[in-house]
Amino acid sequence: MLEISDLSVGFSREGRFARVIPGLSYSLRRGETLGIVGESGSGKSVHALALLGLLPQPPGKVLGGQAIFRGEDLLTVPEARLRELRGGQIGVVFQDPMTALNPVLTVGRQIAEPLMRHKGMTRRQALDRATDLLALVGIRDAARRLSQFPHEFSGGMRQRVMIAIAISCEPALLIADEPTTALDVTVQGQILDLMAELRERLGMTMIWITHDMGVVAGIADTIQVMYAGRTMERGPVEAVFASPRSAYTWGLLQSLPHGARPPGGRLHQIPGQPPDMFNLPPGDPFAPRNPFATERCHVEAPPLRQVEGSVPGHLAAAWYDLPALLERAR
Ligand SMILES: Nc1ncnc2c1ncn2[C@@H]1O[C@H](COP(=O)(O)OP(=O)(O)OP(=O)(O)O)[C@@H](O)[C@H]1O
Ligand SMILES: [Mg+2]
Known part of the structure; x- marks a missing residue:
């Protein structure tokens, strides 16, 4: 699934440079x-x-290395x-859903957007799927909550929304x-x-x-x-x-x-x-x-x-x- 070889990453700070990852290799089945x-x-x-x-x-x-995901090198595509x-x-979930979610867009729209972009769904199809996804991650009354904004959700619920977005395209x-x-x-x-x-x-x-x-x-x-x-x-x-x-x-x-x-x-x-x-x-x-x-x-x-x-x-x-x-x- 993923084969990382000799990934090397550096950072510069105040005129100095450090190899913070000197050469990381691993693979994932x-x-x-x-x-x-x-x-x-x-x-x-x-x-x-x-x-x-x-x-x-x-x-x-990124100083060097390869990261082959399903035949493509993520570092050079x-x-x-x-x-x-x-x-x-590739789905991604980060620690802080408040910075990852857009505060001025409804949760429904934020879940629907990747489905329209990556899966070619119509808005209606994407919103239906968003309802299913919210239910899947354990948010009750999903259809109604689609029209709410991130601040109307608790921290745990926001993290569930992030997970719903991350898994939306399977x-x-x-x-x-x-x-x-x-x-x-x-x-x-x-x-x-x-x-x-x-x-x-x-x-x-x-x-x-x-x-x-x-x-x-x-x-x-x-x-x-x-x-x-x-x-x-x-x-x-x-x-x-x-x-x-x-x-x-x-x-x-x-x-x-x-x-x-x-x-x-x-x-x-x-x-x-x-x-x-x-x-x-x-x-x-x-x-x-x-x-x-x-x-x-x-x-x-x-x-x-x-x-x-x-x-x-x-x-x-x-x-x-x-x-x-x-x-x-x-
Ligand atoms: N923006 C930056 N500028 C300079 N150095 C950075 C920057 N971000 C990360 N680093 C360097 O990269 C190293 C690795 O940082 P990284 O964020 O990957 O750590 P982490 O294992 O995720 O830590 P944490 O558990 O705190 O999230 C740090 O030691 C730091 O020196
Ligand atoms: Mg970290």
């Missing part, structure tokens, strides 16, 4: 849900914006084609960036259930970006842990949760309550600060905060490779043997 986690500034949003052609350029710049894909075959791929972060835990749970149901019904492939390991556990097949624009660990959720191999992943998991991991377990208990991308340490960027770091970690960045003795596709970037170190520390 049809129907797979990928959960991308990592602290603030790890490059989660920047990588998604680069894929969607929405990176602010300047100060950002013409802007017009990308616009056609966005909202059509996208093959849905990219969601912190779609539930602004919502309270109960509403967050409802939206997650809704997404899981829609994924089944529409056969969608999803990229779900979040701070929240609990959300990843609930919705993703595959987890990708990012730090300083790099993948520190990636693999099937069960394998990574059961035996993390990057100390960063381990730290994120430690910050959650043990046993049940409900949505809401946020990541903020790793000592130290996320790195300044304009002033990265040499070697493994997590080394300065890593209690298990070896001398080598401070001088040479570890490659991302298959974890020995784990399931295929469980990859980690670490010079040390975390399970052995944890065993010894016991």
